[in-house]
Amino acid sequence: MMRMMARVGPALVGIAVTSVMLGAVSNRARDARVIIPEPALDVPLASHGGDQKAVLAGGCFWGTQLVFQHVRGVKRVVSGYAGGEASTAHYDQVGSGTTGHAESIEITYDPSKISYGQLLKVFFSVAHNPTELNQQGPDEGTQYRSVIFFNSPDQERVARAYVAQLDQAKVFAGPIVTQVVALPGFYPAEDYHQNYGTLHPASLYILVNDHPKVLFLQKEWPKLYRDAIQ
Secondary structure (H helix, E strand, O other): OHHHHHHHOHHHOOHHHHHHHHHOHHHHHHHHOOOOOOOOOOOOOOOOOOOEEEEEEEOOHHHHHHHHOOEOOEEEEEEEEEOOOHHHOOHHHHOOOOOOOEEEEEEEEOOOOOOHHHHHHHHHHHHOOOOOOOEEOOEEOHHHOEEEEEOOHHHHHHHHHHHHHHHHHOOOOOOOOOEEEEOOOEEEOOHHHOOHHHHOOOOHHHHHHOHHHHHHHHHHOOOOEOOOOO
């Protein structure tokens, strides 16, 4: 599995495998580079600062966490699991694909600086490919599915309306497969998964699958981009 090879470092990965993976950068970058319209329905910016939370799943949480750590108005991003029971919220069990969990991130953001719809714009256009069913890039299984876990009626309305808007506009080559479901609970992942992309920027997995997304965010949505937080 590419993520496991990435953990041991590029020096231990064969030259042939490295070439194939680096050759995939342009393909993965192309997956992320989708310009989409603003959400027609959104929650207005709040008049005062505070904390709101959003939970999203879109493939390996290393990458989704890294992308949203670069989004202006985001205060904190935690990698974790959502969709299953607390008793199975452990990486070795989630990896079996039988727990109901998806690798997810919990985003704490300032609603006076960024709206929920703007977070979803980044989610759909940068963080992952919402037309891939139960996989993202090299990672396959239900734990890598695309999910918006809403925690309020406003979040549900915005999410469902945006999915319908993007599908109607045929923004993507195929239909969006993102699930929109109520959040049953969020469980932080193990410490070694937290801030992986910012702590290991030279990881082959990050370079191939996620660094192009951050560059795209910086280029195409400069008003939403900022230096990474941890």
